[in-house]
Amino acid sequence: MQQKADIILKGGTVLTMDREERILGRADIAILDGEIRYIGDNALSLYNASTIIDCTGRVVMPGLINAHTHLPMSLVRGIADDLRLDVWLYGYIFPVEKNFVNKEFCRWGSLLSALEMIKSGTTCFVDMYYYEDVIAGAASELGMRGICGETVLKFPSPDAISYDIGFKYARAFIEEWHGHRLITPAIAPHAPYTCTPDILKEARKIAEDYNIPVLIHVSETAFEVENARKEWGMSPVEYLDNLGLFEAKTIAAHCVHINEKDMKILAEHRVGVAHNPTSNLKLASGIAPVARMIENGIDVAIGTDGAGSNNDHDIIEEMRLTALLPKGILYNPTVVPAKKVVQMATIEGARAIGLDQVIGSVEVGKRADLITIDLSGVHNIPQYNILSDSIYSRIVYAAKSSDVNDVIIDGKVIMLDKKILTMDEDYILKHIESLSGEITAFMHKRESSLVDKLLAIGGIEWKETFEVQVKTRVDGPVNIDEIISNENIKLIRKSTRDQFDTYLLFNNSTAKIRYREDEVTENGKLIETIYTLTLVDRAYEKEFPNFVLLSGSCFSSIADKSLRFYREYFQPDRIFEINKKRKRFRILYKGIDFAVNVDEITNPKDGGYFIEVKSRTWSENDAIKKAALISELIQLFRLSEQNLLKDDYTELFLDK
């Protein structure tokens, strides 16, 4: 009697990618309940299936794995290319992300990317972005398998003003999706340099709590590694290892600049590496030492990275680059051969991302994630099989992603004869068009308002998000030394400055740009002049008791160009100057770092005297704690609560 099956794939050339590396000519596959139940030459008589797909003349193989991407970023595909990395990021990608990344953006961007991936033979992806619940929803709606890593980092993100909130979001997401048929939720601390050690430790804890993977960017650029050595005295890989992150199953994206010692660590902890050749070239990060990684026994998977830096999701193209680059770099045509690359995109990739028990090969008992490829295009003719590996070389060196014919994921036919069955493509494309129209309008406006163009000129540092401060007017010169002679206060440093601030103000923006010449003096003698450019946006401020302010984002850079340049570049609607003599004290109060500024405003003339107490931090919780300490300092300093000011100097003196 015939057994039941949902689907039979009939008569294809099956690349099993199993341990014996079997290639089966004219073989059948029977699928039931999403699982591969039979591989052989007689499915039609053994099984009774409602769907029979004739695969004669096609290759049937495990679906391809895209081990690193940012699905929603297809919405910034091609928005700007061939630019300096900082100009690209700060001038285009960050502004769009800051203004547009919300649930809707993530949904439509993910649907677009998922469509593109399915059409090019990818059945499983590993994503790092924000609103991963939405991404998981969109991808699974189309029927894709994926690991969705909710990003946490020390900067404010589109879905979390601080990392505390980010972790809350992540936990809720993981709880919701844990155990899903298609989606594996994950935690994604963005990178060593964008996370505090606390974030990395917490990420590991969450991964262990839920038995889910950690996704992280590691050693993408030489600059990152250089900085790590300066700051921590070790490589990013060693740093993460020291923090114990690799105790959790980790998938490390990029690893372009890693050395032998790093590789030993990655291999020992079975950290999977996601190799992204196009993105690493396009962003000028370099070329990852894939051949050495393989020799070191590391499981290397292949990724596209986000469409912002690729600019597509074509894993076959990445496979080709994975095979080609090491040959040219090492002057050795035998390294990373085609078969190895097909393994990296299937079974070895599955091992790298921790799903090799579930997918990655055509074997009875595995989930049915399968694709068929038509290798009969003129670009793949003739088809020699004199050497047994030639079929792999056809896929890697000559096939195009447009040769992918059918896609089955978890036993469901997602694409048949190049037609997507699970969703209306036009419906998705219509939404993409409307969203990209909004982004275009925004960017045109931005180009004309010029405010965010600060970000486009580079060298910008994103400072700690939260500035906790209080400011008060005082009657005259203040003897601060006396005030701070308290047993709870320790003076760290003290300096005197003549500060010449020029504010560039814009009619339609809450942001302003400050150009500061900071003449540091010692005993009346000029020691050095520091030029800085700062963008302050008070739009995100929160207020707390006693007018303590929690300021929002703040970008700062060394101003290496003239004030004239900045005036021409930004074309502000208004310019406003404030000069002051500042005595600056760095103190520890109850062990916490604060700055105390005693200012005499010299321009506008007779502007008066002020005291400011300030501190900066990445964490909102931390900011609230510091705000309480500032309240105590106000009392210690015996400052009148009546005189506490909410406005900054421009607001105090402008139009007065």
Added chain:
Amino acid sequence: MQQKADIILKGGTVLTMDREERILGRADIAILDGEIRYIGDNALSLYNASTIIDCTGRVVMPGLINAHTHLPMSLVRGIADDLRLDVWLYGYIFPVEKNFVNKEFCRWGSLLSALEMIKSGTTCFVDMYYYEDVIAGAASELGMRGICGETVLKFPSPDAISYDIGFKYARAFIEEWHGHRLITPAIAPHAPYTCTPDILKEARKIAEDYNIPVLIHVSETAFEVENARKEWGMSPVEYLDNLGLFEAKTIAAHCVHINEKDMKILAEHRVGVAHNPTSNLKLASGIAPVARMIENGIDVAIGTDGAGSNNDHDIIEEMRLTALLPKGILYNPTVVPAKKVVQMATIEGARAIGLDQVIGSVEVGKRADLITIDLSGVHNIPQYNILSDSIYSRIVYAAKSSDVNDVIIDGKVIMLDKKILTMDEDYILKHIESLSGEITAFMHKRESSLVDKLLAIGGIEWKETFEVQVKTRVDGPVNIDEIISNENIKLIRKSTRDQFDTYLLFNNSTAKIRYREDEVTENGKLIETIYTLTLVDRAYEKEFPNFVLLSGSCFSSIADKSLRFYREYFQPDRIFEINKKRKRFRILYKGIDFAVNVDEITNPKDGGYFIEVKSRTWSENDAIKKAALISELIQLFRLSEQNLLKDDYTELFLDK
């Protein structure tokens, strides 16, 4: 009144690639007699055309130029990959070429490649191969434009046993095709290291005689450049410059290993460079310094190289690599931007190959070589135009060759809506299948006979093709010193050797493999032992008066493995040993180099005494001249013409 037109392309986004880099939205193009007659927004009312192609939503641009390929080699696509270069060449490519390259092979291989190129948007190619008349015929039959360079080199080639004959073939081909509407014939000296100076000089002369370009491979590998410095004391580029080759319009393929001095020479002589990124990676040649070439003002075009080493003819993929590689290598994301790459594949490429007056841009008066690309695929959505160069980046970073929709060459529609109009594809594919079947059968047979496997183990040197020799039995020990004491003979060198030769013989082959231990002695003392492996195939021998033999191909290498290894590897049907004591004299006779061997055969015992006079040369004409000189030497040496022998030692002693 309306003017006549053959074709109107209606309403596309036209990338003109003209000097002003104009991008025209919704523009029309009118074509008459193969020429672009009108570009504007009103073709339908100004022109009356029989064919109107609606290009709404598509990009219309100049056809892409593939500046370096070997069309027939699509027939060896994927036959073997990821092997050592020598194993790949000697083990697979050369044997197939030696046994299969004839007019039929070239015709069908060229049709296949031309089909593939048209489908991926290439309208003009630059080819170097054999039987270029056939290639020109096949490509022009399909309607493609091309520069067809007939290869000449010092080795025997499929269409010429020597370069003298090669030049004859080339001149006839050039005469036949000169002035053709689509085909520009050219002369293609293969490479500096495969040509003699005479070949290079003759190539330049032919180029100047007919005002046609010279095509040549230059500095493809580091090894080639190293050898050039050893042999000539200068780089291949300097060497060619010294020989005056660049006085003719030259297109130099590869140029992977060139330095600043080379680039200055190439720029000064307006040598066009054909950059082949995939092939250079895949064969492990390296990565060409394209960014520096551009900075040096060299016209750089883009090529695929033959499908043997690529393995396809996808110029869009090569464009992407052209843009990506320099960024990753130089850690600079702004070098070789997308727009530059599109120029390299169109107008700048046309300049590099000397056709910029004819094609390469969409301008009134140019030939109508145009393609349309559909950029509406999900992998190219959304389409931002915030920056004016974004359309180039869409083509380079996200488009696939399968997005090419229509192809017009010289005003003729070759492909419409992805359908080839000029030939029956199936008809071509059927022939390819049959030819590749024959090649497969041959390779399987070869794998089993194992003879040609010598070539697969590498280190092989192809020696001068023609061995001119005479051998005679003499009665006893000969005092050669006396014999050669003649005013016309000058002794160069003299050595004594104990030679232990082991011949591997095969039942079904004219070829034999000789393993030789050559103990060089001086005054009875062993100086050194030289181990060589030589493949001798007498199938191509010619006879001349006095039994002077012109021997055919001969490959030789240092035997760095044991005799046991070679016996196991080749599994000969028979093994035969000959030992001899040889006195070897290098002499000049009338200024020409000859070797005189005086042999005493010690195994088989009492084998007797022999004298051989030999010389080697690349040129058949030269060989004939030398044969005449050998006849004179025979008389000088007073050797009996009765005793002259035709057989070699194995034939003399085997089975006796």
